[in-house]
Amino acid sequence: MKNITFVVSIILLVICSKANAQIEFEKGFYIDQFADTIVCYVKNFGWSSTPDNFTVKSLDNQTVYSIDADEIKSIQIGDRIKFVNRIVQEDISDNNQQRIAIKRKVEFNQNQRILKVLIESKFSLYMIEEGEYKDYFYSEDNGVIKQLVNKKFAVTGNGFAKSNEYLKQLLRINTCETEKLNSFVKNMRLSENNLISYFLQINQCSSSKIKRYEELRPEGKTVANFSFKAGVNTAKSRYIFASPNSAKEIEVPRNTSYTLGLEVEIPLKVNQYKWSVIFEPTYKQLASSTTVVDQGLDREYEYQIYSIDIPLGIRYKMYLKENLNLFLNFKVQHTFHVGNSYVDLDFGQDHSAQTRFNFSYGAGIKWKKFSLEYRRDSQDILFQRVYEQFMNYNNAMVIGYNFR
Structure with a gap:
């Protein structure tokens, strides 16, 4: 959890530092109170409330200055955005x-x-x-x-x-x-x-x-964008048994599996649609086993988990050029187990898998309709006995295709 908190903090700091840098000046003009037209660059903040001032940059000497809205008759950015003072x-x-x-x-x-x-x-x-x-x-x-x-x-x-x-x-x-x-x-x-x-x-x-x-939204005029996601997931697991009478910790080797998901992205009218809400139900299959010597005996520890993750999160995009952007994701998700899911890590006793809410974070790049993303999350699987803990640490590389 400490590692997750640290990484999330770093991601939020990066987002905050990049947010203003990603707000660009765009070609436009304004008409002042004397009816003079001044061609310039206007900083497009993607306003969620009607602004009371504007930041502009002159064409010749690149001077950046601010003008109050009540000092102009109108201001326009390209053919897409216009405000008037009336x-x-x-x-x-x-x-x-x-x-x-x-x-x-x-x-x-x-x-x-x-x-x-x-x-x-x-x-x-x-x-x-x-x-x-x-x-x-x-x-x-x-x-x-x-x-x-x-x-x-x-x-x-x-x-x-x-x-x-x-x-x-x-x-x-x-x-x-x-x-x-x-x-x-x-x-x-x-x-x-x-x-x-x-x-x-x-x-x-x-x-x-x-x-x-x-x-226009960067992805077009649609209210929501839909993407099919498929990836390769590697999981490393750790079982901790810490009862009042004994304690042990078992590392289960990494295993590789596949994930499938459908992402729904809803761009928000904030900072030029660079922020989005994302929802991505994802199917995941995990299975692994290991043999350890316990009290002089070889014991088999294994798990098999079929799950559907239900994450809800936010995305921030940094546009490099047209049809190319980097993005950061942070999600809160809950896992529902399906099929024959179990954890057998305690002297042959099976435990039904139950998880609680956990965090997922990642970063990726998108070009036109295709995306490539790295994501990481952990699953804390609960047992009936409070002194048992089983953690899955997942790393995945996911490709996506946007079909709207």
Whole structure:
């Protein structure tokens, strides 16, 4: 456990030291308050909340400086990311920490805000992110930017109700006038994907030119990536018997086996999608034996374990170039034994294998759809008697193929 803690600490230190280095400057520009366009490089932090300042680098002398969001009219990174500084009509009745409004009635006020542009067209769509909360805004023909109202409000007692004013707002700008789209709106949950789909349709119906700003995930536009994993695993085992009357420790020789798994990776919108949540059910087969002299007798110690590991973890990627990246994994996993799994290490007595949660960590490289990864974990197998302990130390080389 001490070794695992040490290695995990090293991995976390490496991740922290590399995180900022992996945030890159990208070609872009901003328009200042005097309507001058300044072409520059903008540091793309992959913002999870609407930023209040930006880090830019000049094209000529490579000077890096920071500009406040309220000092610019707009800023853009390539054709994918754009923020604008605009006066908006915003509902101010939603004004407490729990995002539960005091009043049902909408109280609009004009505020200067920084908005992320999602769609620019006859009907434009904007967003403000504040932690876990997202507020959406829209405008028509570059007119007044209004908030799409979706709020909880307090009612008598300790309860609350919902006001879905945004449904009426969206229906009022429906230029398609189709029953299918009306039905879609009436049952729509307010979300980024639903709104983008709706605004694309109504702008297409009005034959308007559409500009969609879309921050692409490095692996493409999919919500999740799926990979088939196959590997070779080597295991070294140690059995410790430490009763009040006797003690012994047995080293079981290394053995080689195979692993099969299916990985699900969900990229997170943090630091340009460099962080991911990973889930990889993995089948593993382990078996080994050894003979030792115990009290003058040759005794056979052996184990046979068929298991399915259920790990949940995080991944951090470091992009070297297009389609090539290094990654670090850290997982917490639990093992379920299947089939005829047993440990026979105590005078011919079989023990059914039971494990508890353990840690797994590793590092690898991915090129296009293929990956190669080294991973290490340990399995602490429990016995009914507390003075017995059996540990498996696993090292594996795993190849993967991403099919989405």
